[in-house]
Amino acid sequence: MSYTFDPIGIVHSCFKEKFGIPRQPGLIPEAEGRLEILPPYNRPEAFRQLDGYSHLWITFVFHAAIREQWSPTVRPPRLGGNQRVGVFASRSPFRPNPIGLSVVKLHSISCSQDQFVLHLGGIDLLDGTPVLDIKPYLPYSDAIPDAHTGYAPEPPAHHITLTFSAQAESILKELPRSRSDHLRRLIQQILANDPRPAYLQADTSLREFGMQLYDYNIRWQVGEDRACITRIEQLTDH
């Protein structure tokens, strides 16, 4: 018996590629996205009283992690990437049914003509993510602060000092203040969560990394407890 589902919405995210996305939602409060509801679900009645909730569950498809084959074990980044745990003991996107689950902040809801959009914060969702369901977060059943965990008891914590090159500063200074402040905070939070693959996290060769955020290409170098944004380029195909 199979079950077939059609998306009810699509995420427009600051994360345009997988590299840089935090490993869980909530770790990067500044990570914002728009969840555009698809017809025929883009009707205000279907969301009546949702604005009373601060957080939502998003059930989605890991659309960039769909594979023909499944593997019974995965190597979680939290274990340095070289120890295997069961796929069902992980939140890996590579799973028999590539269904994702994220709790996100509901900032606001906007509605114009037939466009119905939920504005979300703290997301860990790739741009273009198909959403299957939205549910309100109910702390009385969903919040279990003293649940025991296995190998990932604490969020990864880093403190880094971030600097911007003269070129990066010049790009940020051209932007409206609220936009550049947002980008600075977003970049700071992403680097504090160290998106580098585990096998490179001890690397001290000042290798350059890059990722796309919105329509900017961001490049940086990381030292032990500091990082420098070496370059910001606006992509022109937007």
Place this chain on the structure above:
Amino acid sequence: MSYTFDPIGIVHSCFKEKFGIPRQPGLIPEAEGRLEILPPYNRPEAFRQLDGYSHLWITFVFHAAIREQWSPTVRPPRLGGNQRVGVFASRSPFRPNPIGLSVVKLHSISCSQDQFVLHLGGIDLLDGTPVLDIKPYLPYSDAIPDAHTGYAPEPPAHHITLTFSAQAESILKELPRSRSDHLRRLIQQILANDPRPAYLQADTSLREFGMQLYDYNIRWQVGEDRACITRIEQLTDH
């Protein structure tokens, strides 16, 4: 674009019918179930290190609530059943994609020959529920105790005094002590959550209700703050 998923497991639940199932998981700690993993997923490697977690997310199909049509609003029992809210502002099983989400307690894991079973507690799952995914509960991202809620801020709380008729007592006394103690606690917890439809909750006519738990038919009457189990019958088709 549609997405098709095959179940990875099936729930064998104490709840054999929808009536009596709590409206959220965790409200009835005594509600137990076995999640039987289906081939080819019934491999111990796929669950390696899962036993370190106390709680799991179960993503499942509301298989008894699948409808051809969807309605943009539902009438939540918490609002007395006569006020409509948006389907996406509810956890109703009647939703565009009938996908359910429950956090449950992981009691133990058992494995014999090709049978691989997770023993769960605090479930709100109907017998036969197809499970699409299992994920570990991570309190650092999943637990948000101070999330704001809309119309359902608190769990429904009732205190009832429960008595058993002589007939019900005689059936319970025939069972092994641990089994009868479990059944008593389970019934007490279910009735404390008042499974009656909202329009009958103010009913004082001592109408009789019934539900199937395991292979027992349980019948009871409810007064204002007390309930009596009038009859327990073992079903013979098992």
